[in-house]
Amino acid sequence: MIVYYTGTGNSRYCAQMLADKLEDELLDSFQFIKNGISAELSSSTPWVFVSPTYCWQLPHIFEDFIRRSRFEGCKEAYFVMTCGSDIGNAGDKIQNLCEEVGLTFKGVLPVVMPENYIAMFEVPQSEIAKRIVLVAKRSLIRAVKLIQKGERFPERKVHLLDKFKSGPLNPFFYKVFVKANAFYATDACIGCGKCANTCVMNNISIKDGKPEWGDACTHCMACICGCPTEAIEYGKKSLGKPRYMCEEYQK
Numbered sequence: 623m624i625v626y627y628t629g630t631g632n633s634r635y636c637a638q639m640l641a642d643k644l645e646d647e648l649l650d651s652f653q654f655i656k657n658g659i660s661a662e663l664s665s666s667t668p669w670v671f672v673s674p675t676y677c678w679q680l681p682h683i684f685e686d687f688i689r690r691s692r693f694e695g696c697k698e699a700y701f702v703m704t705c706g707s708d709i710g711n712a713g714d715k716i717q718n719l720c721e722e723v724g725l726t727f728k729g730v731l732p733v734v735m736p737e738n739y740i741a742m743f744e745v746p747q748s749e750i751a752k753r754i755v756l757v758a759k760r761s762l763i764r765a766v767k768l769i770q771k772g773e774r775f776p777e778r779k780v781h782l783l784d785k786f787k788s789g790p791l792n793p794f795f796y797k798v799f800v801k802a803n804a805f806y807a808t809d810a811c812i813g814c815g816k817c818a819n820t821c822v823m824n825n826i827s828i829k830d831g832k833p834e835w836g837d838a839c840t841h842c843m844a845c846i847c848g849c850p851t852e853a854i855e856y857g858k859k860s861l862g863k864p865r866y867m868c869e870e871y872q873k
């Protein structure tokens with residue numbers, strides 16, 4: 623079974639493609655995480671967990687979801703982490719997580735997809751994004767072959783800098799940068815409520831027809847990138863940048 627979490631669709635796209643090629647079931651963890659509930663799942667095929675990379679690790683909310691859920695049947699677990707450039711040394715912590723929940727770690731595969739972090743970085747224009755997705759599809763095909771043969775994903779060389787990024791830098795980054803206080807809605811807001819519905823953290827409420835942000839943000843970028851009128855900005859960082867939302871996978 624393919625189990626995924628996504629903010630702006632990259633990981634959903636990869637999960638959909640994996641489910642298609644492996645002819646396997648697909649499960650979106652969104653409602654489980656949004657409603658704070660654990661999942662009790664069973665699969666006769668290997669588990670494939672697909673998620674974005676947040677600060678060179680699995681997103682904390684996806685890691686917590688895996689930790690509190692039960693995975694019966696097959697015990698093998700593959701991880702696919704979509705990223706803008708690299709996942710650092712995410713594999714070590716994932717291996718420990720697998721041991722904790724009784725799964726056998728079969729490796730983690732970084733898949734470079736378009737950068738979505740518009741609150742921090744530049745994001746690619748749509749033509750470049752399409753090219754990045756084409757390259758990503760080739761790595762996913764290789765991943766499918768490995769999973770079908772029951773082989774591990776290739777071992778990755780980990781350098782000191784990777785250990786630093788996934789180690790001390792990860793909690794530092796969350797503490798210092800992952801905050802909702804710079805979000806605001808402009809006059810383009812039509813009060814549709816989509817941002818509140820798509821917030822996995824329930825961190826947005828609509829008051830007097832406009833969104834207000836609380837303190838529980840995980841910087842998934844779903845609200846700012848999914849707004850139909852592009853009414854959401856993040857301080858000055860997002861001004862003039864294209865909003866990024868990955869298209870649905872087509873067979």
Ligand SMILES: Cc1cc2nc3c(=O)[nH]c(=O)nc-3n(C[C@H](O)[C@H](O)[C@H](O)COP(=O)(O)O)c2cc1C
Binds near residue numbers: 706736
């Ligand atoms: C909060 C946050 C942190 C991120 N950290 C990293 C990172 O450490 N390394 C990286 O290569 N990309 C990083 N990215 C980029 C995303 O991992 C990448 O664009 C991913 O494919 C987005 O997936 P999604 O569309 O499924 O949400 C980060 C993005 C966000 C929003």
Ligand code: SF4
Binds near residue numbers: 807815853
């Ligand atoms: S999604 Fe955009 S238009 Fe809709 S309520 Fe939120 S900010 Fe306003």
Ligand code: SF4
Binds near residue numbers: 802825826839840
């Ligand atoms: S407030 Fe926006 S960026 Fe933060 S978790 Fe919710 S949808 Fe994601």
